[in-house]
């Protein structure tokens with residue numbers, strides 16, 4: 001991968017954020033100040049630092065769920081570059097559909113939709129015929145050791161680890177050049193953690209850039225090329 005030719009997929013610069021708690025007499029909680037880093041195709045980078053350092057908050061800023069007070073979050077979207085910090089909600093939704101995937105820790109269950117369809121949905125949204133999308137969803141769920149008897153059932157009643165595997169399959173089934181992952185292996189046993197490590201390695205080989213929070217040291221060491229210490233972006237309260 002020629003970095004200088006392609007440039008970064010994600011470029012964060014000068015990002016600052018302070019939470020203001022209006023229901024607590026305007027108490028101010030500074031999280032980051034002057035946060036800056038770049039992410040290139042085919043690499044996996046972990047956000048590191050102790051609990052409360054601001055890892056999840058920074059990830060949510062990149063995804064556009066949290067507003068920033070200052071700075072730029074530039075994401076390459078084909079021939080265009082989108083500044084998540086400033087773009088319109090409509091453009092952000094399109095960026096998420098085409099370019100920036102997010103694998104959260106928990107599955108947001110869709111009522112009455114079976115696991116196989118939950119997983120196939122992003123591919124169908126990309127225009128893949130339903131039969132092919134469902135077959136690929138089945139392959140992925142089998143790889144993640146989700147028993148076939150569960151595939152037609154809505155995941156609402158699944159165990160934590162089963163739901164997380166459905167969530168990972170849904171988050172990884174379609175190609176998105178930038179993937180954000182928030183503790184994707186938190187509820188998984190050792191065997192399934194290894195499956196996820198393999199899936200992440202495949203994404204990297206396909207040129208996907210991954211930014212994530214990986215508390216599991218073994219997983220982090222297996223997949224991450226470097227760690228960004230979020231405490232470097234801390235500001236004095």
Ligand SMILES: Nc1ncnc2c1ncn2[C@@H]1O[C@H](COP(=O)(O)OP(=O)(O)OP(=O)(O)O)[C@@H](O)[C@H]1O
Nearest residue numbers: 019021029031049050051052053054055056057058
């Ligand atoms: N929505 C919010 N409103 C107010 N404060 C928040 C909000 N989200 C996070 N914080 C505060 O920001 C700080 C950073 O939280 P964050 O969840 O980003 O840390 P973290 O590094 O991901 O921690 P952990 O490893 O424990 O998940 C914490 O002090 C937290 O209380």
